[in-house]
Each structure stands twice: as structure tokens, then as C-alpha cells.
Amino acid sequence: METTTAKKILFISFSLSGQTSNLVARMANGLEATGVEVTIERLRPLKPLRFPFGSIRATVFMMLLTFFRKRVPIAPLSDKCRQRYDLMILAGPTWSYHPSGPVLSLLDRDDTGLFAGATVIPLISCRGYWRMHWFGLRALLRKKGAVVVNRIIFTHPSREPWRTLGVFLKLAGHCPEKSKFLGRYYPRYGHEKRQLEEAVRFGVLLGETLTAGRDLAALDFQTSLAVSRGRG
Numbered sequence: 113m114e115t116t117t118a119k120k121i122l123f124i125s126f127s128l129s130g131q132t133s134n135l136v137a138r139m140a141n142g143l144e145a146t147g148v149e150v151t152i153e154r155l156r157p158l159k160p161l162r163f164p165f166g167s168i169r170a171t172v173f174m175m176l177l178t179f180f181r182k183r184v185p186i187a188p189l190s191d192k193c194r195q196r197y198d199l200m201i202l203a204g205p206t207w208s209y210h211p212s213g214p215v216l217s218l219l220d221r222d223d224t225g226l227f228a229g230a231t232v233i234p235l236i237s238c239r240g241y242w243r244m245h246w247f248g249l250r251a252l253l254r255k256k257g258a259v260v261v262n263r264i265i266f267t268h269p270s271r272e273p274w275r276t277l278g279v280f281l282k283l284a285g286h287c288p289e290k291s292k293f294l295g296r297y298y299p300r301y302g303h304e305k306r307q308l309e310e311a312v313r314f315g316v317l318l319g320e321t322l323t324a325g326r327d328l329a330a331l332d333f334q335t336s337l338a339v340s341r342g343r344g
């Protein structure tokens with residue numbers, strides 16, 4: 113009788129405003145539907161971060177700090193991260209063209225061999241500017257011995273310049289989507305429902321490919337729904 117053991121995936125994830133968490137939850141649903149075992153580890157800043165930042169001044173200050181890749185110290189990872197997984201997904205937002213502070217802290221501290229020899233796919237949630245983040249993150253992961261086989265990027269779907277203005281105001285504590293004028297061009301902060309459905313589809317695709325032992329690098333996650341060119 114043929115026995116198959118379920119493939120195991122570990123998500124290591126950080127999310128400040130819930131966008132990455134939503135994508136991770138949906139992808140996990142898709143993966144579990146294919147019989148893959150999913151474990152989610154959330155990075156916990158030692159000092160909880162405030163969202164929104166509360167003022168324009170605080171937001172500009174945070175953007176400046178994050179541009180210089182300020183680390184955000186995190187609590188130790190749980191024991192579940194010590195097991196071996198068939199795939200790890202390192203998920204988090206872009207902060208000023210870089211990985212977020214908690215993810216940078218994780219990569220600084222990884223002297224325990226978490227990534228050594230691990231197959232990793234980064235999952236990036238961002239407003240729209242992810243390339244520098246991706247190249248930097250891939251280089252850091254490779255330095256830790258990870259095999260980075262693909263990438264999953266989700267950008268916010270609103271058009272520019274409203275997307276940038278909207279995210280900035282949202283981070284500062286305003287509600288641009290509720291403004292009579294801005295709301296016409298910026299209906300929501302973050303990812304839309306169709307993108308979350310796309311994340312479920314990506315989960316299914318990944319689960320089926322992993323289970324069948326096919327090449328994860330051959331999967332195309334760069335769909336027009338995930339990486340929008342700025343639809344209205």
C-alpha cells in the first residue's frame with residue numbers, strides 16, 4: 113500500500129497593518145485544501161509597534177528610520193521553527209524600499225541555521241515598489257544558505273499618485289478612503305478582495321506542485337491581479 117506523508121510549509125510572517133496577515137491566511141487556506149500541513153510563526157516585536165503612527169511628522173520620521181534599515185528587535189522564535197519543512201515562506205511588507213525592521217532583525221540574528229539549506233519563497237506585500245526589497249532580501253537569504261526558488265509579490269491596486277498619497281495618509285492616521293475627494297480615486301487601503309482570492313489560488317497551486325514534487329521555480333505568481341499596474 114502506498115503511503116504519502118503530507119508536505120510541510122512554515123510561514124514566518126510579520127504584518128503591521130494586517131495586509132500580509134490577510135495574504136498569509138488566504139494562502140494557508142489554499143495550501144491546506146491540497147493536504148499540505150501549514151505552520152505559521154508570527155514575528156513579535158519586543159516593543160509593540162503602533163499603527164497608525166499618529167501624525168504626519170511621526171510617519172515621515174518612521175520612513176526615514178526605515179530607509180536606513182532600522183532594525184525592530186523581536187522576541188525569540190517558537191520551537192516550531194526548529195523542525196524541518198519542505199518549504200518556508202518569509203512574508204512581510206516593504207518598508208522604505210527594504211524588508212521591514214522585524215524581518216531584518218530575524219536575518220541579523222539567524223545564527224541558528226534556520227535558513228541553512230532551506231527552500232524559501234519570500235512573500236511581499238507593498239504599495240507598489242518592491243524590486244529593491246526583493247533583490248536585497250534574496251541576497252540576505254542566500255547569504256544565510258537559503259535556496260530562494262521563487263517570489264510572491266502583492267501590490268496595492270489603486271492608481272498613482274493616489275496610492276502613495278493614500279498609504280501615507282493612512283499611516284499617519286487619516287482615512288483617505290472616506291474623504292469626499294480622495295475617496296473617488298482611493299477607495300481602500302491595501303489589497304482588494306480579488307487579490308485575496310488570488311492568494312488562495314496561489315496556495316492551491318503551490319500545494320499541488322509541492323505534493324507532486326514538481327519544480328516550484330516554474331510557477332508564475334506574477335499575475336496582473338497580484339502585481340497590479342495601478343488599476344483605479
Ligand SMILES: Cc1cc2nc3c(=O)[nH]c(=O)nc-3n(C[C@H](O)[C@H](O)[C@H](O)COP(=O)(O)O)c2cc1C
Binds near residue numbers: 132175205209242302
Ligand atoms: C514605514 C513604512 C514604509 C513603507 N514603504 C514602502 C515602500 O517603500 N514601498 C512600498 O511599495 N510600500 C511601502 N509601504 C507600504 C506597505 O508596504 C504596505 O502598506 C503593505 O501592504 C503593509 O503590509 P502589512 O499590513 O502587512 O504591514 C510602507 C509602509 C510603512 C509602514
